[in-house]
Amino acid sequence: MSLIKSFTEGQEITDFFLLKAADIKQTNANPPKEYFDVILADASGEISAKLWDVSSTDKETFFPMMLVKVKGVTQLYRDRLQFRINKMRKVTDEDGCSIKDFIKSAPIDAIDLVNTIKSVSSSIQDQDLRSIVEFCIAKVGDKLSHYPAAKGMHHAYYAGLAYHVVRMLELGEFICKQRPFLNHDLLKAGIILHDIAKTEELNAEMGVVTEYSLTGKLIGHISLSSNWITEAALHLGIGVNDEKTIFLQHLILSHHNLGEWGSPVQPQLPEAVALHYIDQLDAKLQAVEDALNSMNDSDEWSAPVRVIENKQVYRAKR
Amino acid sequence: MSLIKSFTEGQEITDFFLLKAADIKQTNANPPKEYFDVILADASGEISAKLWDVSSTDKETFFPMMLVKVKGVTQLYRDRLQFRINKMRKVTDEDGCSIKDFIKSAPIDAIDLVNTIKSVSSSIQDQDLRSIVEFCIAKVGDKLSHYPAAKGMHHAYYAGLAYHVVRMLELGEFICKQRPFLNHDLLKAGIILHDIAKTEELNAEMGVVTEYSLTGKLIGHISLSSNWITEAALHLGIGVNDEKTIFLQHLILSHHNLGEWGSPVQPQLPEAVALHYIDQLDAKLQAVEDALNSMNDSDEWSAPVRVIENKQVYRAKR
Amino acid sequence: MSLIKSFTEGQEITDFFLLKAADIKQTNANPPKEYFDVILADASGEISAKLWDVSSTDKETFFPMMLVKVKGVTQLYRDRLQFRINKMRKVTDEDGCSIKDFIKSAPIDAIDLVNTIKSVSSSIQDQDLRSIVEFCIAKVGDKLSHYPAAKGMHHAYYAGLAYHVVRMLELGEFICKQRPFLNHDLLKAGIILHDIAKTEELNAEMGVVTEYSLTGKLIGHISLSSNWITEAALHLGIGVNDEKTIFLQHLILSHHNLGEWGSPVQPQLPEAVALHYIDQLDAKLQAVEDALNSMNDSDEWSAPVRVIENKQVYRAKR
Amino acid sequence: MSLIKSFTEGQEITDFFLLKAADIKQTNANPPKEYFDVILADASGEISAKLWDVSSTDKETFFPMMLVKVKGVTQLYRDRLQFRINKMRKVTDEDGCSIKDFIKSAPIDAIDLVNTIKSVSSSIQDQDLRSIVEFCIAKVGDKLSHYPAAKGMHHAYYAGLAYHVVRMLELGEFICKQRPFLNHDLLKAGIILHDIAKTEELNAEMGVVTEYSLTGKLIGHISLSSNWITEAALHLGIGVNDEKTIFLQHLILSHHNLGEWGSPVQPQLPEAVALHYIDQLDAKLQAVEDALNSMNDSDEWSAPVRVIENKQVYRAKR
């Protein structure tokens, strides 16, 4: 099996891929001809591809997010590798392929991630905080197991959100040992809930965000998470003006730190300061790690990484 | 009766004032002596004052927000007028003074302002929006009649909040006539609720903000208003994901326009754009009008006005 | 008649349009062939189009800003609708078409707009201010009836400038009733003159700006308007150092509010503050209204609107 | 004669000084006593001083900008040297003092500076540019010989404006030799006129700015200079739309480079780019030189210099 990430120029390939996009376009010729402008993907990356002669059957056969078997050859076009498809067919049951093997995922199994989150959640000793967290986890339902953490900034893949939360919980535990003055219950609750309304802000399938939802655009995940806490408190009979409720909302609302980054208030509780910087540390390092993993074997520099000022990262020889 | 705003140097004054602040301080002398460092106020302005010989009776007699009769003289100190108190006594019932006459107030009676707001509120034709607005008005209670709109930026006086809302409602009505594509119901609701949680964000008495509340600092009035709408919707059985609920929250959340001004999302509904600019127009012009009203008769330039980049405003001769 | 804004994919069209642009280009074929890359427009919008086989007669027949009759079909290309022209001919007198029907215009007739401006101008009671305003209106000549208010930000169509001014005058009148301390004469003069030198800053035809003029680039409309006032004052024998002259120049110079938005001084007169925020309110709401009017019937979100931070606007179902 | 700049702690002084400020203040004692809070100055610097026992005669004798003879002693107060006056009297004719000897001045004689400016002005070969420049020089009158270039940023002393212009003319001549593509006439005109309206923007006496004028605040020297050019062109029968007029106005309007620094347009002519950077180079270096000259002999670091980001400058031992 050949990973897309390891493709080189002029290679002949016959293999299974995910048809991530499949647009019918027309050449500039007169009369114009139709062709398929395609993105092929596997878990290692993706490549732009063309299928030049498109029959009317083809147009009714191939659709995005379908698994296909293709035969073709890699070519260099404007300094970038692309793929010329000579043959393409749908995958059948006999091929024994599962879509989960062709998409990017967190390196830890989604079920394990969700279990960890639930287990940490049930370890929160303050009953009110625990109930609010569990109410929100229940509200998310099974999206918790597969949602990405963002559209493209970081953790943008299957179970990316849960993976981000789990790593932050580990860091939070370490920091609370280093600094016992921090309220571990509050920090745990803040970490689990900080991005939880991304499941309402974003529309995503198989770990890929297709768009922001109407609610996502008009309210945003920060205020949505805060609304969920109000809803949970009212439902559970916890006062919306109780310090616990206010503190937890403060953590969520302030976790982007500055107004220009989307936070209507700035951190003023120790745990809010901790939450912001734990989030930063995890998001930035993951974005760097993902960028390194997406590099072709021959590259020295990664693609520009948005969350570190669009800088490229250098991969040292080991 | 002599208005503070019209005081000139070397004037002898015997009159009633509000004792807005009254701190006991010590001179640098050795041994130090105690004196009262005082702020006297009336509806036209305020002046710093000193009462040099303080008896122990005095210390148990005079407290902030008390009405007093004083006798003394104005003096120039470091280019600013201040007042030297020679005699001071508490006001008695016979003096027939009411504290309301000594504080800054909106130029329209508070009762009329509240009635206007309630009347506009009941004119909202959409039943859900109307119910949410009325729920929030009920929640505020009588604070609606006397709260200021801010600590010092604009409308910082008795009934300033209600006055700001009424003026904006007038403007909103005009704009909706000019531009019928706007949803007047939604704009009315947005105007009435946009600053309503300032009553929870700020602690205020007699139109003067003493401090931000804990909730005010940690959540802020923008997110608090949004929370109130969630609460109202849940209480009234309106869906928290209904477009009406979302639209109204969007108006509140986006009404400061930019992240660095406190809004976690930016206006994306026509009424949200209208709300922001109506708010701006009213707040800035009121701040200018208030600054002109606070000028001494002999001044050409007002004090710096914070909401217009700390610029001073020139008062033309008419 | 089919409006461009309502075109859908695969529609056959035979109708009149404005040929807004008509560039001769070459295909990548070897040898390359020439084709027309065209923009067709009507009052509802515009669409990119191609005429693939171009004869040498065609090249001498078709030029921008000409009315044409075309026959062709709509196609989807890279997710955007474009038009394939099969036949195209010039419009003849018998077709009975007028170019005014094919361009975007203000919703009020240009003559009425100009009359309103002149009528408000003659209502200015201060004789000096009135004379300066009338001098500038005379200087602009008939450009006042058709110039747009900007290249693309807002009011970018036939008579857009006059429409913007009229709406602002209405708002100004309302505000002066709300706040009688404002000098209505000065505000009227400021509103009429604030963008008047756009007629010198921009080169425009039929409501479309083709480019900035040399003077526009080197001086800009703000300083140009200020120069015009100096010129008017000298011509009319009004002192250039009279408060009226200075106040009016101050309103013009400060109406963009901040230095980074082009104003060399910041508002320091009440009417200057009013002018800036009235301008803002009108420009932003008009940009939103125009964006909604330009949406295709099936869209939920408008194109990004530059003057509101490039945000898209959501169109609610009514 | 003892220079203020060389004063050390505990020194007894009897000498002539300029009474730059003389405020009557009151001690905190009860009853308070009056004293003179004074600034003494000579050409080398200034020092804060107190005269503790003030008679009513004193109050009618001593006023700012008067020359006095004082006897007293230097003292350290809150880490800064100040002066305790024991005796003070007005200067008489017999003392033979001239105020010019007690104020900061440009290091070149004002008459020579003005002559240089006029001589360069008459060397401008283009007749229109020369006439405009000469019109403006005539308009300024004798303020050209004594005005400072700013309130405190740089060249804030007697003849500072003329000195700044002369140094820039020298630099401009050098640059035009290095780069013959520059239009020397235009650059000369731009240098002479770039700050010329500071004489209208600022109210100044003896090289010291007391305040901004009304016109200065509302219009600013950049737009004022531009207005002057319009006035000159109209008066001289030169077209206000002639390239020369526009170019010269462009140089003036753009010479602060960015909008946030006060320029409504940015440099787009080579001479405008040259003018801005010549102005920068001269202003910054002069501010540094002035800061070094104001240092006490024992200091290693100057006071913070506003125009170089409030940095202090280190004076190396030679």
Next chain:
Amino acid sequence: MSLIKSFTEGQEITDFFLLKAADIKQTNANPPKEYFDVILADASGEISAKLWDVSSTDKETFFPMMLVKVKGVTQLYRDRLQFRINKMRKVTDEDGCSIKDFIKSAPIDAIDLVNTIKSVSSSIQDQDLRSIVEFCIAKVGDKLSHYPAAKGMHHAYYAGLAYHVVRMLELGEFICKQRPFLNHDLLKAGIILHDIAKTEELNAEMGVVTEYSLTGKLIGHISLSSNWITEAALHLGIGVNDEKTIFLQHLILSHHNLGEWGSPVQPQLPEAVALHYIDQLDAKLQAVEDALNSMNDSDEWSAPVRVIENKQVYRAKR
């Protein structure tokens, strides 16, 4: 023993303190009298104090950073507690006081901190990196055991620098376990050296920075640390252009992340990203912890904390 942090109004105190500052000042009386304006400190905080009658012996007896025994009383002055000293004497050997007990220190013993740093340093497996680190540690000498990490931002106390480094090393170890793709050797070296030249940038005694050194102002600790690495490499015969040398310099140079925060280059190695965010997390949380520790027992809100946008931190009741 009474801790300064627990002082309340009107308390009589007789105890040992550090005389952190002792300035001789003069009253405003006529003739003025001399008094001592003093800062008394212990490990819990500091308080402003006055000794009103100063003899000439006193002036030769008391100097900053001396231990004293004082008797006096606490007073409220302008809302702040201060201390009136009635008696003061120098500490003698019999008093058995050590200055170390009166200054703020890291909560871990300096010797242990230094040992940890040295031990981590010797655990670096790459010989070149280890040698460079050890060269720099040797160059710092015993300053490593007592220097603060900053003038006032964070870790501003005895051994603050070493404490900051040790905590970061712990965090670095944790992160390298979470993310094995990171080069632990490089990160260890970067953490130890990132602020090491603060020992040259700042002049400090007993954990208190008195001022920036000349080199500190002109070069800054970031470039100084980079210079040290060049020096180490040349001394040790390691190529200045070796990747190791360059990588380590990159970590140091980029550790403030952005240009406006002092870094001439931005992080482009994974370890550089890690270093920046580990530094942030530790510095911010320590500043918050220090602010909480400095609060009086009755406070709800801390003093403004500079490194978190000057926000105050709320201390929840436990």
Next chain:
Amino acid sequence: MSLIKSFTEGQEITDFFLLKAADIKQTNANPPKEYFDVILADASGEISAKLWDVSSTDKETFFPMMLVKVKGVTQLYRDRLQFRINKMRKVTDEDGCSIKDFIKSAPIDAIDLVNTIKSVSSSIQDQDLRSIVEFCIAKVGDKLSHYPAAKGMHHAYYAGLAYHVVRMLELGEFICKQRPFLNHDLLKAGIILHDIAKTEELNAEMGVVTEYSLTGKLIGHISLSSNWITEAALHLGIGVNDEKTIFLQHLILSHHNLGEWGSPVQPQLPEAVALHYIDQLDAKLQAVEDALNSMNDSDEWSAPVRVIENKQVYRAKR
């Protein structure tokens, strides 16, 4: 001989050019065909060109930075002139062409520039400064004679760096005459060394930067130059903490003035202030001069110039 800069549409050309780039690409045809996408250059400018039928011999014959003789015709494509190559061959010795004649160069001969720099260098009277400068010049070697000063901002051509330095030295000499308080030795050294490590930061051939080096990206020329001075001082036995060494490093480190422009410290020596503004003046004016020189004969406005806020420059008719 026809200069590229003077090409007009439809011109037939047979001449020698530099093949600055030569990429093999494929048409969109099916099957795709290969063609050469080429940039032809001479000293006056460059033009995009196509050679449509590429043989396999061609692919082994033509490479970038080779001189060729071509025959073809100019065409307009998307409003820009490009060139269609009909014939192309390599240059032979008989053609008598030298690559130096086909690239952009400084207007002064490289040898003369280097001689000037060395001569100024040897005129530095302070022996330590002179030795450090000469050490660095020796380290650069012959790159000094041909390196450009930047990738594209200014002086981006053969010997651009040396030309920039020489012009700045001339300006520096003039300024030191105007202001004798400046240390001319230090300024000379600063000017020569300020950009010297661009020779290590950039990879360049024939005056064209191909990319930033690894060291250039991770360290940057500012810190590299500072490192070189450390190296020079250690090698020459000059103290790295001597004021001279520190001063020179300060000049280099601060010469971009602000942190966001890449300087880790800001100018705090008079010569550092001078260096920054001399650098600015020379770089901006050169960028403008180069932009004017690159204009086609028929243009009125230059291409946008990056270093002056991307503004275009107007070329006045003379």
